[in-house]
Amino acid sequence: MKKAFLALLVLLGLASAQTQVRISGWGGTDIAIVSGLLKEVVQPKLDKEGIRVVYEPIEGDYTQWLFNALSAGTAPDLFYVDVFWSESLFATGRVAPLDPYFSKGEIAEFLPNLIQAFTYKGKLYGIPKDFNTLALQYNTDLFDEAKVAYPNQQDTWETFEAKLRQIQAKLKDVAGLCVVPDFARFGAFAFATGWKPFDEKGRTVLDQNFRRAFEWYTGLVKRGAARVAQDLGEGWTGGCLGSEKAATALEGAWIAGFLRDKAPNLPYRTTFLPLDPVTKKRGNFIFTVSWSLNAASKNKEAAVKVLKALTSPEAQQWVLERGLAIPSRKALANNPYFQRPGKEPELNRVVFQGSLGQGGYVYPFKFLSYGGDWMRPINEALQAVMTGQKGVDQALKEAQAALDRLMRK
Amino acid sequence: MSPREAARRRWARVAWIYGLLLTFGVFFVGPFLMGFLASLKPDPLEWPFTLRFAQVSPKNWAAAWRLGRAGSGDPWLGGMRPGREVVxxxxxxxxxxxxxxxxxxVPRRRPGAGMGAVFETPYAADHVRLLGPELVEKAPARLGEKEGYAYRFRLRVVYPGEGPFLERVPLDLEAPRGALYLGATLDPTRFERRGRxxxxxxxxxxFVGYVFHNYVRAFREARSLETGESLFLRWTLNSFFLAAVKVITTLVFASMAGYALARLRFPGRQALFLFMLFSMMVPGQVTFISNYLVLxxxxxxxxxxxxxxxxxxxxxxxxLSGLVGAGAVFIMRQFFESIPREVEEAALIDGATPWQTLFRIVLPMSTPALGAVAILTFQGTWNEFFWPFVVLTSPREIYTLPLGLLSFRNAYGxxxxxxxxxxxxxFSMVPVLVLFAVFQRYFVEGVSVGALKE
Amino acid sequence: MRIKARTLEALYALLLLLPFLFTLTVFFLYAFVRALYFSFTDYDLFNPPRFVGLGNYLTLFRDPLFLTALSHTLAYSFVVTALQTALALLVAMALNRPLKGITFFRTLYYLPSVVSTAAASLLLLWLFQRTGLVNQALSLLLGHLPHLGAFALLFLAFQTAQVLWERRRGLTVPFFDPALALFSVPLALLAAWGLGAAGILEPWEVRVEIPWLPTTARFLGIPYPLWAIILMNTYTTIPTLMVLFLAGLKGIPRTLYEAAALDGATPWVMFTRITLPLLRPVLFLVITLGLIGTLQLFDQVLFVGGSGGAPLEATITLAYYVYGNVFPSGATPRVGLASAAALFLAGLTLLIVLLQRRFGVSERGWSA
Known part of the structure; x- marks a missing residue:
């Protein structure tokens, strides 16, 4: 009798007090991560509060879906926001600022670089769920075979390039590095010189520092240290590493999943990007994704509780231990996972530290609200110089002109 | 010219024409055949392209069959059950x-991309034991200039005790530099680390798991998260369902509209007809924005x-947004115009309504046009990409086949x-190829009937 | 009474037309008018449209991406229409003979047209990779140029020998007599193969590595990835058009050709004076449908783009430009701009079809 009464009470309680919070992110491998996280960490904690999380992953073009769900008023309470297009979304006013719900102390527990990335006009619009930076992966087999010292974190552009040249000279059919005409890789080197994507007035100036990095990067091929990825039949540096066409790659932690498929036995290690010989600094990008709150959400309080649970230390610990993503909390820097032996923990450690002091000049991978339009002129310049269609002077002049046109618009 | 000479000429000409036809045949079918063969390879982009690779060698077929049977008793799809052993x-x-x-x-290997990375399947490494390699034979051998020995090793994979069914058991074998692989019971999928x-x-x-390796993976890894059913099957059924519905609505509504335009007098008939022609010329990109908002x-x-x-x-x-296309109405109208009026007049005099005339008299004699419209609509819907791509975005289970292929391509590209x-x-070609094989005459003729009845 | 019958008929017409009118009005007329309205506004799906006059149209022509898309669309449309029409006509004429087994070949050739664009695009992605079949076939071909050269020389030698022999017997035979060539070709093939097998002719080391997809480089002013799409689409449309031509060719009476042959007309004269004029209605249809279809290229751009494929700048078309502005990746929708581009595309289609009809092939038979 008592039992039945209790059950009835629980049922009633569920019916009356349970709040539903809908969350969405993109598909792919994220589905496994989020559903696992919800089942094992988040939901048990929220059951007591009477909150039920409904997870709706989106396959297909996520940005299309999100913009359109927000405009149609059918968007969920919490959703992923990639920093790359975050500003154009925050500018619509459909995302709620999180400052009222988080204390300064709570925010300070996250890596400041990441918090900065989701701050728009002085307000915080998202809590970073994980992130990535660039690191240098190298195939130890190839370095052993060519009897060349492994790249290390003291390497400058010059010493690193010397190693690549040796590789290419000794192993005829292997490139030192395969380069791509893409700002998403080259940018890290431009940042190392102290160059900033936007000056105080919000304009882009391709100055002497930029030019130094540009000349070094585009000249790698001519000086016998690298080949263009396209010429090796690959689209990205990770592809060259995986197919053993190049001895090194410049990628983030995402390369681990690819190598698991493509070359499960490839022995690789990871270190930091080389230093600019002049400034003795490195540069890096932060690629990051946040959980953000729908401004039209009907139960913001509950949604914020879910948000906090999703980014709690326990949740991030769970994700990290499985090697699924790199957590955004400062406290996890000394996590034992990073000290585990093996190629993937090392990769993840270097990528994690890339966002800290070791990273040097680090900028989030976003370009105000210009998005890909901003990168296009620079990518075209890289492409034109690397394929020998144009000289450095002409290419940079045209890129500057295109950027000026874009910013006037 | 003697008759014998003339006959010789005629035969020569016929031979040339057949030769030409065969050449065209190679051109039209060759790329598909080569693509199919390449889809069996572990690396379809290998250079040079060979027609002799491990997956088409009968030796490997036999070995794959035997190993599959030894591992699980299923010689087709293989796998491994407890208590079994393979050599x-x-x-x-x-x-x-x-x-x-x-x-x-036996490595702990798990896919890093696509849905394969999402599903947790038991690792073979946790369950099987590897015995060996144990030397079974040593014989002097020459390889080109080099003198040396051929060593034969035996590896045994044992699955003791109890445990789950293993879909696959991967294996890595590392040899020192200088050792050259001569052969194996079953040729390895690939060589890594510069051949070592x-x-x-x-x-x-x-057998199937080896020869159609990529197909089995495509079928197994494209699965729904919710129900675990194969997405390829789901997408195919979706496409069939949509195509069938659209064929039916188009046949009915296009006949009705076409008949009204061809036979009935009403104000604005000519204007409507011209407007219809105009609508056929306007690209879907103009109307999709509003249509998207309307939906x-x-x-x-x-x-x-x-x-x-x-x-x-x-x-x-x-x-609802594609009940009937202007093109189908156009074809039906042109066809009805070509039917002599006398046929219907008798019925009209008997007091039949236009509705009855259409469905009782005109349509039964319109099978060629209906067939053409049906085939054209089916093919059009089956291939349609742009509009479903805009309307159907999530979840993956509701995709049509072309949309599914795009998501598949993006996941693995x-x-x-x-x-x-x-x-x-x-995979996606199979159903429509079967349909084509059965209805080939209608496919080929449908196009010409549809377009030339003007 | 009579008026009533008329009204009744009109009512029936309305009834029969109702479903069609519903689609035509809601999903075409309304949509068209709305697109027109949007094209004069700034609209991002979030806030109500704001009137900006002709601003969108002016922006279009200052946007380099739009101009690229426009040039791609035009180039693609003209090249594909020309190629597919000419080749389909060629194949159709080869097939237009009362031979045994011709239906079999017709069905066989139809295969590429049955396959959906999506599946064909996946095949394309493989065919045109750096080590894909196209580059491999080109390498093979160029590498065996010595053999091909030997084959051509041997063929000429055998053919000359045979012709001379026949002429000495007092028979007048043209140099390329098909009956004699029937012997020369296999003989020359065999001999060329023999030379290769005996090691006298060595294949050259040729490795064609055209980066068809991941490039913005151009050939004859058209980017390589677009060439790949052009070739693939021509290939998959030829069969459909071939069937149309075949139906048209069936309608030309044989007696015309026979009469012309009696007058001593050459095949070329017969083609230009009989086949082409009588085929005009079909030709008009094929060209018009080809132009309209090719101006709307979208699917392949999406499939061929993306990872492992081609950069957007090398393949973007107007249709894709429209879509990309309504649903841009990571930016607010630019519906106004997209509508303007879409209407521009519609106007362009109309203009090209009208120009084609006026100055190219028109539907009327003999009037040219």
Whole structure:
């Protein structure tokens, strides 16, 4: 009798007090991560509060879906926001600022670089769920075979390039590095010189520092240290590493999943990007994704509780231990996972530290609200110089002109 | 010219024409055939392109069959069950007198891309034991200039005790530099680390699992998260369903509209006809924005009467927005115009309504046009991409086949797994090829009837 | 009474037309008018449209991406229409003979047209990779140029020998007599193969590595990835058009050709004076449908783009430009701009079809 009464009470309680919070992110491998996280960490904690999380992953073009769900008023309470297009979304006013719900102390527990990335006009619009930076992966087999010292974190552009040249000279059919005409890789080197994507007035100036990095990067091929990825039949540096066409790659932690498929036995290690010989600094990008709150959400309080649970230390610990993503909390820097032996923990450690002091000049991978339009002129310049269609002077002049046109618009 | 000479000329000409036809045939079928063969390879982009590769060698077929049967009793799809044991032999050339040190391991391997990375399947490494490599034979051998020995090793994979069914058991075999792989019971899937590591994705593949490796993966890895059913099957059924519905609505409504335009007098008939022609010329990109918004609001809010908030991501929306195409109406109208009026006049005099005349008299004699419209509509819907792509965005289970192929392509293009992508493409061709084989005459003739009845 | 019958008929017409009118009005007329309205506004799906006059149209022509898309669309449309029409006509004429087994070949050739664009695009992605079949076939061909050269020389030698022999017997035979060539070709093939097998002719080391997809480089002013799409689409449309031509060719009476042959007309004269003029209605249809279809290229751009494929700048078309502005990746929708581009595309289609009809092939038979 008592039992039945209790059950009835629980049922009633569920019916009356349970709040539903809908969350969405993109598909792919994220589905496994989020559903696992919800089942094992988040939901048990929220059951007591009477909150039920409904997870709706989106396959297909996520940005299309999100913009359109927000405009149609059918968007969920919490959703992923990639920093790359975050500003154009925050500018619509459909995302709620999180400052009222988080204390300064709570925010300070996250890596400041990441918090900065989701701050728009002085307000915080998202809590970073994980992130990535660039690191240098190298195939130890190839370095052993060519009897060349492994790249290390003291390497400058010059010493690193010397190693690549040796590789290419000794192993005829292997490139030192395969380069791509893409700002998403080259940018890290431009940042190392102290160059900033936007000056105080919000304009882009391709100055002497930029030019130094540009000349070094585009000249790698001519000086016998690298080949263009396209010429090796690959689209990205990770592809060259995986197919053993190049001895090194410049990628983030995402390369681990690819190598698991493509070359499960490839022995690789990871270190930091080389230093600019002049400034003795490195540069890096932060690629990051946040959980953000729908401004039209009907139960913001509950949604914020879910948000906090999703980014709690326990949740991030769970994700990290499985090697699924790199957590955004400062406290996890000394996590034992990073000290585990093996190629993937090392990769993840270097990528994690890339966002800290070791990273040097680090900028989030976003370009105000210009998005890909901003990168296009620079990518075209890289492409034109690397394929020998144009000289450095002409290419940079045209890129500057295109950027000026874009910013006037 | 003697009659014998003339006959010789005629035969020569016929021979040339058949030769030409065969050449065309190679051109039209060749790329598909080559693509299909490539889809069997672990690396469809190997250079040079060979027609002799491991997956078409009968030796490997037999071995895959045997290993599959030994592993699970299923010679087709293989796998491994507890209490079973499989044996694999490998031969290496090694110049020295002592056997080369080989290192064998069953790796913990899991896909890094696509849905394969999402599903948790048991790792073979946690359940099976690897015995060996154990030397079974040593014989002097020459390889080109080099003198040395051929060493044959035996590896045994044992699955003791109890445990789950294993879909695949991968195996890595690392040889020192200088050892040359000579052959194995089953040829490895690929060589890694500049030829030093021979790697098998599955040592218990079974015949289908080995030859149609990429197809089995495409089928197994494209699965729904919710229900676990195969997405390829789901997408195919979706496409069939939509095509069938659209064929029916088009046949009925295009006949009705075509008949009215061809036979009935009403104000604005000519204007309507011209407007229809105009609408056929306007690209779908002009109208899709508004149509998208109309469906989003559930056709001016009408769907809310039925408790449906939006018609996006629904088949109702897709079907309602494409009830009947102007092209089909056009074909039907042209066909009805070509029918002599006398046929209907008798019926009209008997007091039949236009409705009855159409359905009782005119339509039964319009089978060629109806057939053409049906085939054209079916093919059009089956291939249609743009509009479903806009309307159907999530979840993946509601995709049509072309949309599914795109998501498949994007999931695996990232890691450059072209074998899997090609396999997906050919998978999707199967149903329509079967249909084509059965109705080929109608397919080929439908096009000409449809277009030339003017 | 009579008026009533008329009204009744009109009412029936309305009834019969109702479903069609519904689609035509809601999903075409309304949509068209709305697109027109949007094209004069700034609209991002979030806030109500704001009137900006002709601003969108002006922006279009200052946007380099739009101009690229426009040039791609035009180039693609003209090249594909020309190629597919000419080749389909060629194949159709080869097939237009009362031979045994011709239906079999017709069905066989139809295969590429049955396959959906999506599946064909996946095949394309593989065919045109750097080590894909196209580059491999080109390498093979160029590498065996010595053999091909030997084959051509041997063929000429055998043919000359045979012709001379026949002429000495007092028979007048043209140099390329098909009956004699029937012997020369296999003989020359065999001999060329023999030379290769005996090691006298060595294949050259040729490795064609055209990066068809991941490039913005151009050939004859058209980017390589677009060439790949052009070739693939021509290939998959030829069969459909071939069937149309075949139906048209069936309608030309044989007696015309026979009469012309009696007058001593050459095949070329017969083609230009009989086949082409009588085929005009079909030709008009094929060209018009080809132009309209090719101006709307979208699917392949999406499939061929993306990871492992081609950069957007090398393949973007107007249709894709429209879509990309309504649903841009990571930016607010630019519906106004997209509508303007879409209407521009519609106007362009109309203009090209009208120009084609006026100055190219028109539907009327003999009037040219």
């Amino acid at each position: 694999l032999e490998v031969a290496y050339f090694w110049p020295e007198d002592t056997p080369p040190p080989l290192e064998a391991a 590591v021979a790697s098998w994705d599955n040592v218990v593949p079974g 989003k609001d559930g056709i001016f809010g009408l769907s809310k009467l039925f408790g449906v908030e939006t018609l996006l991501n629904t088949y109702t929306g897709l079907i 990232q890691v450059g797994d072209w074998g899997l992508i090609l396999a997906g493409g050919f």
